[in-house]
Amino acid sequence: MNFKRMWAMFTARNHEFFRDRAAFGWNFAFPFLIIVGFGLIFGAKEHNQFKIGLFPGESRQAGMANTVPAAFQQGRYLQFINFASQVEGEQKLQHHKIDLLLDSRSPDHRYWINDSSPNGYIAEQIFLASLVPASEKLATKQLVRGVQIRYIDWLFPGILGMNMMFSALWGVGYVVVRYRKNGALKRLKATPLTPLEYLSAQMLSRIFLLMFTIVIVWIGSHLIFKFQVHGSYGALALIFFLGGLSLCSMGLVLAARGTSEEFTSGILNFVSWPMMFLSEVWFSLEGSPVWVQTLAKIFPLTHLLTGARKIMNEGASLVDVQRECLILVIITIISLTIAARLFSWNK
């Protein structure tokens, strides 16, 4: 490994990226917009999980005046929507636009649900429970004590990780294929540069950019949402750094030989979408089938997010996330070795 040659490629790629204003700007704008968007939906005010249709109703107040139980009206996570007629409400229910339809003037509380809607089932249970007087309830409510973690606090590392994944896979993998296709790699092959030097430079250049992006997006998002980090920032930076390395090296494997941008795009989609859904970016896999949880462990993003959330939300130290760190390092070494072995400079 010749570090001078690697440095030359590292700086060249950085120059190129920082001058591509559109791509550069988008790398900051994308995660920031997602975080702000989800923050506004989930963070700033209470999220209405279930949509309840009411008919007939000129307005919510008028529609609810008669027979809708007070406990149901005051229920959390419920959004009430008025419809002029039963037919209109049933159409919305049929197309899963609402979860439950209620005749607001019916003394016997007539309601409709869509049998194929899981949300409809839960909304029905909430509605039925609201009909039971509080004095007859058999359960005793207890509250979890300790630091409250908002959904946005849980989601934030996921969005940063997701952005990192897309940027690493596409920003490295897709770019390498494009260089191969237009002959830029062939020109480099004519020099003493080795595949390992070139790939390492690409990986380090992208991780440099990713870490820079994370810092800027973090500061911007923190000013709006005041994220809490219960662990150390150093540990958090390390887990993101290792996660970024592993994702970039994975991108290099996917781009080791391809010459078709379309085919590479398909492969990158094939990898990135399952990784996004199974790595707990948006929701926890707790309670999902064991094979799904096992499958999720092959993705570096899973370990990155597990470690990041432990540090950020639970105050874990580096020792507590050493397992995740080790896995990410192993994935990086294996992927980079495979990529260097498979790498082809020209078509």
Place this chain on the structure above:
Amino acid sequence: MNHILEVRKLSKVFGRNKAVNDASFAVKDGICFGLLGPNGAGKSTTMEIIEDIIAPSSGDILYKGLPRKASFREEIGIQFQRTSLLNFLSVAETLSSFQQLYQNPEDLDLLIERCDLTPILTRRNDQLSGGQLQRLMLALALINRPHLVFLDEPSTGLDPQSRRNLWDIVLQIKAEGKTIIMTTHSMEEAEYLCDEVAIMDAGSIIAWDTPARLIQSHCQGSSILLPEAAFKMNLDDLPFQWKRRDKTIVLETSQIHEGLNTLLQLNIDLTELAVHTPNLEDVFLGLTGKGLRD
């Protein structure tokens, strides 16, 4: 003179297509060697195998009498026929990046002056004209003070001024004792620059010698060209072999001086006389035919 490069029974097969077929030749140290051939003859493939860009199907390549080692890339410079650079880098940054890839790089100021890059140093690679890009590519090929320089159709797309400038640079490189291997479609270029040429067709080397000896051995002599109207006599009475090309009569003779004297004695009007001396293009067309190639 020692051979710096020897190519022995080189073949390259792509699927069912044999792009290079048992090609053998050797290149003397310090000369400019031209690899000529029609489109699809296998010139670029042969070049890229020698450059170690693609692997041969069979055959051997010896550099300084030995198989190529890892250090080969430190000693060669390549200007590809079709290639690309990082778009967002300037010419100066591109030169600097490539300079750092070598152990013994050329002084950038010298290189910039030689390839006339000063006016475009701050320009981005994707904003260069064809000629400017070719000059930059040539500079990159020379950036490591290579002993062996490969130029694959270096003058393609250049205007006459740029082409002449390129030729001057190639002659300077040769004067420094470097060896140049080039491909070209321009027979004028090959004749002007190359000490030896090998002509390829259908993947095989069909001729290999100095341009002068190739012309001597494949062409019969000079021709005198005159319009048909200049002859007030029966053409069959002429003491030359002749043929008609449109309205021009081509007289073939090995002795131009004697031929002209004969024509003067016959009172032929020589006002529109032209003399064609055989050149490399005649050799090339004679060997590879005049049919169109893809």
